[in-house]
Every structure is written in structure tokens, then in C-alpha cells.
Amino acid sequence: MLQRVDEFCERYGLTVPVLEAPMAGACPPELAVAVAQAGGMGANGVVLDRPDAIAAWVARFRAAGGGPLQLNVWVPDEPVDDPARVEAASAFLQRFGSPADPAGAGPVYDEQCEAMLAARPTAVSTIMGLFEPDLVRRLREQGVAWFAAATTLDEALAAQEAGADAVVAQGMEAGGHRGTFDPAAAERTDISLMALVPRLADHLDVPVIAAGGIADGRGVAAALALGASAVQVGTAFLRTPEAGIDPSWAAALADLPPEGTVPTRAYSGRLGRAVATPYVTAWREPGAPATAPYPQQRALVGRYRRAGAQVDRANNWAGQSAALAREEPAGEVVRRLWAGALELLA
Template identity: 40%
Template sequence: MHCPRRPAMPNTLAQRLHVDYPIFLAPMAGEAAKAPLVAAVSNAGGLGVLGAGYMSPDRLLATIAEIRSLTSRPFGVNLFVMAPGERSSAGVDTMRQALARYHAELGIAPPTLPASLEENYEAQMEAVLSAGVAAFSFTFGVPSAQHIDALKAGGVCVMGTATTVDEAIELERHGVDAVVAQGAEAGGHRGTFLTDDFQGAMIGTMALVPQVADAVRLPVVAAGGIADRRGVRAALALGASAVSVGTAFLSTIESGVSDAYKLTLTGPASRHTGVTRVFSGRPARGVRNRFMDEMRAFEVSAPAYPVANALTRDMRAAASRQGRPEFLSLWAGQSAPLSRNCSVAQLMEELREGLSQSDLPLTREAR
């Protein structure tokens, strides 16, 4: 059934970003990081965000140019904040031996550790600064004061990921413009950065968002478990100024993920997600599959990110080509069972139905 398009509601963060609706595409790196999806969300009145953590500076700039060819609306870029330096080789040989049988099953060469484990974060940041995007968000840490100052001087809205109140306060101290409160329900990598105990930072969105809204004097973007009008309405009622939606967009027509990925999200397997380190070396939530279950012994001993991520890269790429979801990192949140096959415009229409005057964020001043 067609729903009439609602007029945009007053919202300071949306106004700052010059978007019609406070509905953001969650940044999803890797297979999902494609220009058509980002542009489609922006064209529908939200804020498309490119998850560029795995992109080289040249590819990042080329993708930004492609997005601009598809939309004249604002969009953002997200990066992983990675400290430079030597990467530990602990656990590499053992994990390579464990991966060998999966490579053999997929008919690809035995696993090797590539010479280059990750993209150069400083070069990625220079590319973002030169591109002049509307928004920049980040996860895994905090950019340098010089980078934050340069972004803000260029008129970029800077948003950082927090999984705890302490992290939100730390982000405010570093001068960000908004805090993305990532609840435990969220798909993909956990953004925890103040502690190595990610389990202690697994706070549900419903509990986290109002605490963060009370703790900082910044707009809060709710992330995790939001996939339809009900989630949007709940997040705004809890004090969020905007919502960040990821998993629900993965099964849309414009999404660039594989058919095997989309079929998993819209099937019964999506009811079973878990947080794992075995694909990348950092805790991330995805649909449980054979690889996660059989590699459970490596949850503690897997090499740290980005080493494990580099080790499993060839396996994941081959699995995507061959339509083998049992070997894919099927990042998805706990709202995955709400996924449906539709266009971005149709999903945005559904999400917009959660916006109403009574659901605007309840700020301190309004209490």
C-alpha cells in the first residue's frame, strides 16, 4: 500500500546536514560499500554514508565521484581509526592451518598472509579531507585533534561511534558534532575503543541511547536494531536526534551484496546472529553460519585485527563468487528477520512513518 510522503520534521541535526529526514544509512564496509546504495538513501531524503574502511585512497575518491554522479544530495564517509605500527603475528600459523581445509573445499590456493594487511588510514583521511563531503563518521577510536579540526574547518559534520556512556563523553571531549550510540543489537563490528572488554560494552540500544542523551550535550544517533517505523519511533522517544539503519538496507534492490547474502537475510537463518572474532580479529555481529560454528575455538586465539581479516579475505571472496554463505561474514544485526526485498525508496517510506511531531527527541530543555 502506498503511503503519502510526510513533510520533513524540524530537526537540528537534519538541518545541519541539509537532509529531509534524520534517517542515516549505517556505514557498512566491504561488499556493501557501493555508490548506488549510498546515493539512493540520500536521494530518498536521508543521509547516505559510505563505509570506506577497506578502500584505498584512490578507490575512495573514485567512489565519492560515482556517488556524486548519482545524487546531488548530501552524503557522508566513514573510516576505521587505526593506529599505525607493527601487527602481531601471534596465532597466524595456527589459523592458517585451520583455514586450509576451507580453501581446499572452495578450490582456491592455501591461505597466505598478504604483504599489505590494511589501507593507510592517514592517506584515507587526506582523501576525505580533499573530497569535501557533508559528514564524516568514524569507529574503533578517535581521530587526531588536527584531523577533527580540519574536518570541522571544512564544514564537515563529525560523528563518532560510542558503545558506552564513557565513550560518548570522551567523544564530546574531543569536539565531535554528534555521537552515534551503537547498541549491542547492531550488525557488523563493535565500535568499542576505551576497553578491551567488549562484552562489558554490550549495552542494548534501548538502555544506551537515553543514557548517552543524558550524558552529553550533543545530538545522539541511535544505531542497532532499527529496521522499521517502530524502531525509528522508539529511538526518537528515547532521546535520539536521528537513527542509523544498516541491516535493513542490505536486502534492498540497490544493495550491492551478493544474492547469497540477501537470501540469508530474508530467510529463517537471519533469526540467529552472534558476535564473533573469527572472521576479522575484532568482535562483530553476523548471522551464524558453518564457519563461525566450526571456528569457535579461535574466538580467543584468532590473530587481532587486521591480521585475521587479511587471512580470511580470499576465503570470503571465493565464497561470494561461488554463492557459499557458509563461509561469508554475513554481518547483520538482531533486526535481520525484519529484512525484506524492496527498493531503498520503499524502505525509506516505511522508516519515515516513524517520524511524527510527538516523537521528536526529548532534550533536557524539554523535560
């Protein structure tokens, strides 16, 4: 088992098999640097970023010391044209206040991919789908690995066939957006990490990276024992000083029980696991409408935030092990997770 871990670490320049989850909006360069300098892999989710922002983030990361780095992007969904859903969601949001004017167009996926190629990180990762063959070829030519998130064996096999160098097994315990390729199937792919990792490890030839509910050495050791070569950790870093997230979000994570998180589409229209805030809970009330599809729901929520309405100031994402997150430096989190795992694995 440790040989498998050592091979993964050697390939990607790590001394610790802990990857920071690429959490869009919660991955400042300071957090990524702290993780990388502790021996792991730093990360940034760029789904909200234009090319100049991607380049600037990577420049700050490298100027501060750099290290192994993963950049993550969403593969775009097929557009959903459902004006009735958008109108119903917009009407429901009016209970929280009034909206601001619509914002301009968001970043362009193809341009984001070009910016990531130009940055030449250790790895580029995907969620919600797969890269096209030409992009996979260009990544290989530049020596950049491709990590593909998957929530089922079928998705993982498709990623391997498409050329992924590793598969991120995302369990249903994970905070943030669910990586299911088909948006409509997200609620049906609620597989726990304990079931998903061995399922993938038994059928894949590429390494498996375990993600979801891992926040201490016990979780790391369990994931590696089940067949993973490394782990990807998100919520455990959110209370670190380097993360710098909205104070109300950070406070909500303190001693948050697993049942205090819920799957929701309230923030973006795509399913994700978050704190059961009053805003999130309102969308689960009897008679509440379905959210608008992605990305219309995200755009609607943004309008209400810009107007100062009573919606959550940030997406309060949280995995089911949020209570294990500590207020301590990110480098200490990495070292503590690996030391605890080694003690158990020995």
C-alpha cells in the same frame, strides 16, 4: 522531541532523520544516492579503500544525484604481535581448504583521511576510536562534521570532549563490527540500544544518533523517544536491490530470527555481529582457537577466499532485527521507516 529532530535535519540538509550505516563493502553509490534522494543521508565505509577508490566512489555518488553524505573510517588499533595466535588461527583455517599467497599491504589510514577531507562530504565518521586534534581542526575549517561512534558513555564523553559534532550510539543489536575503542573490551560492552541511548542523551550536549536493531517505524519512533536526534540503519538496507550484496548473504537475512545472529571475530579478529553460518559457528566449537588479532585475521580469511576455500564468500553481517529487512527499493525503506515513526509519534 520533533523539534530536536528538525534541528538535526536542518543542520545536515535532511528531510528524514534516517542515515544509512557506512557498511564497508556493502555501500555502493547507488544505495547511498537512493537513501539521500529519499531525504536521508547516504554513506560509505572506506576502511578497505585506497584514496583513488574513495575519490571514485564519491564522484559516482555525486554524478548520480548526490545529496547528504557520510564517509566512515576505522581508527587503527595498536598493533598486536602474537605469532602463536596467528599460527593457531591459520592452522584452524586449513580445515576449510588451502590459502592463496598473501596480498600486498592494505590502505594507509592517514591517506584515507586525506582523501575524505578532499571529498568534503557532509560528515566524516569514526569507529573504534577518535580523531587526532589536528584532523578535527581541519574538518571544522572545511565545514565537515564529525560523527563519532561510541558503545559506552565513557567513550561518548571522550568523543564529545575531542570535538565530535554528534555521537552514534551503537547498541549491541547492531550488525557488523562493534565500535568499542578497546578491542579486548568489546564483549564486555554489550549494552542494548534501549539502555544506551537515554544514558548518552542524558549526559551529552551533542546530538545522539541511534544505531542497532532499527529496521521499521517502531524502532525509529522508540529511538527518538529515548532521546536520539536521528537513527542510523544498516541491515534494513541489505536486501534492497541497490545494495547488491552476495546472494547467499542476502538470502540468509530472510526471516532470520534475532538468535540467528551471533557476535564473532571469525572474519576480521575484531568483534562483530553476523549470521551464524557454518563457518562462523566453527569458531565457536569447543577446542577452536582464538582468532588471530585484527588485521591479521582479516588478511588470513582473505587468502582463503581468494583460493576458493569453503569460507563465507562475504562477511555475513546482520543485526538482530534482520527479519524486518525487505526486498524493496532503498528509497521505499527510508520513506516507510519515517512514515511509520510519524504515525506512532503523532
